[in-house]
Amino acid sequence: MAVVPQTARPEGRSSSSFWTVARRDSLAGLLFIAPQLIGITLFVLIPLCLVFWYSLHEWNVLANTFTYTGATNYQMLLEDPSLPSVLGATAVFSAGLVIFNLSLALLLAVLLNQKLAGITIFRTLFFSPVVVSLVAWTIVWGFLLQKNGGINGVLLVFGIEGPNWLREPVTAMISVIVVQVFKNVGLNMILFLAALQGVPNELYEAARIDGAPRFKQFRRITLPLISPTILLTSIITIVGSLQVFAQIAVLTQGGPGLTTTVLVYYLYQQAFQFHFFGYGSTLSIMLFAIVVVLTFAQWQMRKRIVFYES
Template sequence: MTFWTYRRRDNLVGYLFVAPALLGSLAFVLIPLGMVGWYSLNEWNVLGGTFEFIGGENYKQLLADEKLRDSLVATAWFAAGLVVLNLSLALLLAVLLNLKLRGTTLFRTLFFSPVLVSLVAWTLVWQLMLQPEGSVNGLLGVFGVDGPNWLRGETTAMVSVIVVQVIKNVGLNMVLFLAALQGVPAPLYEAAKIDGAGAWRRFRSITIPLISPTILLTSIITIVGSLQVFAQIAVLTQGGPGTSTTVLIYYLYQQAFQFHHFGYGATISVLLFVIVAALTLLQWQMRRKWVLHES
């Protein structure tokens, strides 16, 4: 009996096709995750050249770290503000652009173009605009409004970072929503109009259910992205004033690369991974309650 049967050759071809993806996941995802978990159990002093196993001490420090609590609060505020504002604005823009009015192609380009701009360049420009003598306060001055020092107030600094990030990435979610809206069958709206349904009722009963899979996708992408924001914080506020904008990933950076506590930094990264995984899993489980055809 021949060893290389047709079925085995067919299976081998399949394994060869998926091998690059599996090897990439192993080399760049699974092994680094395992190494981070190992580092979190050690105290690694790069400058001193020491690497000492300390077990769960870093996790005990994590539970008692008051600055970490402040960081979690800042992260929650940033994520909530970003997700609500981004998704709401993206859906509103998509609905308006879906009306097929004159000039919509130009506006699509304008709203999406920030997505293509370099993140650091975008943030540096906004840093200049948000200075006390910057163009934002200059524009407010035209209307007789004395603008604040946006990046030095605890509330205004957080608002500024959120708005800068929303304007940067709202175009991506807008395009996803627009594609979903264009896939909604027009006869459904016509039938609803005949039955006397108003614009809001049609939006609530037809549009939202039919684009709910896209809403799920954009919410997962936006929430995960909000927990990984770093460049905007580093350029605009450096976590200040105080710790008002020190989100979790920036606190991780401070501990690992400024204070050289690499073991504790790895522990914070484990916490971040758990939070991202838990939120993603929660959204995935809740999809059965509101995403169409998922019940």
């Protein structure tokens, strides 16, 4: 009777059996997202942890001291007499920017959505301020808004004596809002324009057959279908309004008084002008908390105000 020889079994697994297709795909995915993860860790997560750590200390750069103070900076935050005015200015600026920016952007998008000759030129014209340097844009507006600037010169032609726009409380806030609106309205306009072009024409045709007027078509068809874009632009605009700095620094330096001193500029003053780095870190923690709360609130509201086709 013949004996069939048995082949010897390998004692260990071969390397090829370890690198399966699934593991190779997972490794490729990790390599693709690794730069983003490293960037977020180095420039977002670690700085956030350090800012919280600094808020528990008082860091005197001139004396080269770093003293643990616990919750002292947070106690100062509650007792700061200037903070209510700063938060009020921040709320006014953010509300004014969001209302005028979104309203003007939607109006321009509706007008530029018409199929007319040369409409591309106007789209480019309204979008061009977005790509202009922020500081250069603000400096030019600073000259225009002076007492003897270009805007008052135009008003004087019509017999109107214009105010000192940047040195009076009401006009100073209006001025910085208008400058910021004109700077970024083109971005939201493009987003709204893309959303409007995605609305099916068949819905408008059916509404016209039923005798619905234009305003009712806009309210019942256009707004619901572009509501996801409205949510997106509102979140972007609100977060951006809470981060404004260059316009305030160049135009008003927070004045007159604390009229245009928004939270980011007040943070800059405390940390880099008065060298209260611990208190400045505490203000930045509060700013981060405000942004998170507002973003979360808007995201929760999407179920009520946003229409999804699916």
